[in-house]
Amino acid sequence: MNYIKSIITACALSLIAYTNVQAQTADKNSNTKTEMKRTGSATFIFGKETPWEDLGDGVKRQILGYDGQLMMVKVQFEKGAVGKVHSHYQSQCTYVASGKFEFTIDGVTKVVSEGDCLFKTPDLVHGCVCLEPGVLIDTFSPMRHDFLKK
């Protein structure tokens, strides 16, 4: 009878130990996912607490709010800095928060400044040159997963 009791106790202890290991692994995975920020930002994002990423040649950016289907990025340009010509599968909408920019979208070039907006449908080739230092608020749908750190 004592032998059976010992076996049951051993089984119970093994089960508890196993459950703990599983729980710890789940926590670790959860933390890893949070750190990697693959699925979404915080709800409140404060500009002063958000890191700037220096992209070189007078351009830097902050990744603001996002989930899988929508991402907002703040991009700061020095005078003469270039947003090089490119295209992507996302729809992109850009708000000119300050400064002056010469935008070329699908072969059409125009100068825009504070309060203006640019809409780039998927695959549309676009680029810009900063004429006066300023800030663009770029939004993408779906999100730009390539902007998230590996």
Added chain:
Amino acid sequence: MNYIKSIITACALSLIAYTNVQAQTADKNSNTKTEMKRTGSATFIFGKETPWEDLGDGVKRQILGYDGQLMMVKVQFEKGAVGKVHSHYQSQCTYVASGKFEFTIDGVTKVVSEGDCLFKTPDLVHGCVCLEPGVLIDTFSPMRHDFLKK
């Protein structure tokens, strides 16, 4: 022989006439769609040329760029104006372009100002009160079809 020639000529003329009608119908549909703005905005949207819609109680908005999956809206608030508590199926990301706002999102209240950002996942209940006059750049995915005029 002349009889056959006449038939061929009649057929050719009918085909040309039919093609013209088809082309005109396509143009008309295309124009109608552009006027109704159901599918997308222009590529370049100039703030000074874009109408403001007065929503009353110190709030007005401009619909800037959009397609089916992404829409940007500029919203101007007078001091004390309220973005009433609501929710929707779209993801929403808001950039604070100027002013100061008290935002409540999913039961959490914080004060935000220029350079800050709010991310509201679908169905999250949110609202705001304007503490100092300012402008929000709201973006939605998918677009807010209910914002377009009927």
